[in-house]
Amino acid sequence: MLNEEQKTLFMQWLDEHGSAVMKVARAYTRTSEETQDLAQEILLQAWKSLPRFEQKSSAATWFYRVALQTAMNWQRKEKPRRIIQKPLLEVHTVITAGANSAEAAQQRDTVEQLYRAIRQLPQADAALVLLYLDELSYREMSDVLGISENNVGVKLNRAKQRLNELMKGESDGS
Structure with missing residues (x-):
């Protein structure tokens, strides 16, 4: 080339x-x-x-x-x-147009909490969550990560459960 x-x-x-x-x-x-x-x-x-x-x-x-x-x-x-x-x-995020300062602050806090939780995941799970957040298909995720589509589904469900636990733990003050 x-x-x-x-x-x-x-x-x-x-x-x-x-x-x-x-x-x-x-x-x-x-x-x-x-x-x-x-x-x-x-x-x-x-x-x-x-x-x-x-x-x-x-x-x-x-x-x-x-x-x-x-x-x-x-x-x-x-x-x-x-x-x-x-x-x-x-946190550098795009705030929803028309959101008042309280809503904007809440959005920033949520995004900050999400990225903190993602950083606590194992590397492979964090990568999978990022691909999911970017709305890639299971086929595209499997191509990027070199795993089967079925494995993407299983790993993604587990990662989402773990992420949910981490997010709840932070909101409870843990």
Whole structure:
């Protein structure tokens, strides 16, 4: 693939699938600075991997696979440093148009609680939940994660149950 073609394709895919990069980065980090760092790392890895894209899957599937693998590797590498660090949780979310300040604050709190809960899940479950939140089909999720559609259903149900328990535990003050 010629360099200019690669650049054009990459920019097109970034427009179409860039939100997935930020969602994955946010789920695997604690601060906005870490989110930005991880997003940059994901984009770098996607750029480096683009010449090896064999078109055996969709661009969305490929982008998610690169994002999740990079995030899991980054998290494993950064874990010792992050354990020492106090989390500074920041929420950057789109607030529903017309929501008053109390509703907006409640939405931010709920999103913050959801991302805290997602970070407590095992990596594979967190990845699955992110794909679900991005409304991928079971087929697309199975392609990204390399597991069967039936396995996606089973694992997703278990992850949702665990996430629900974590969310209830936080709202109870645990």
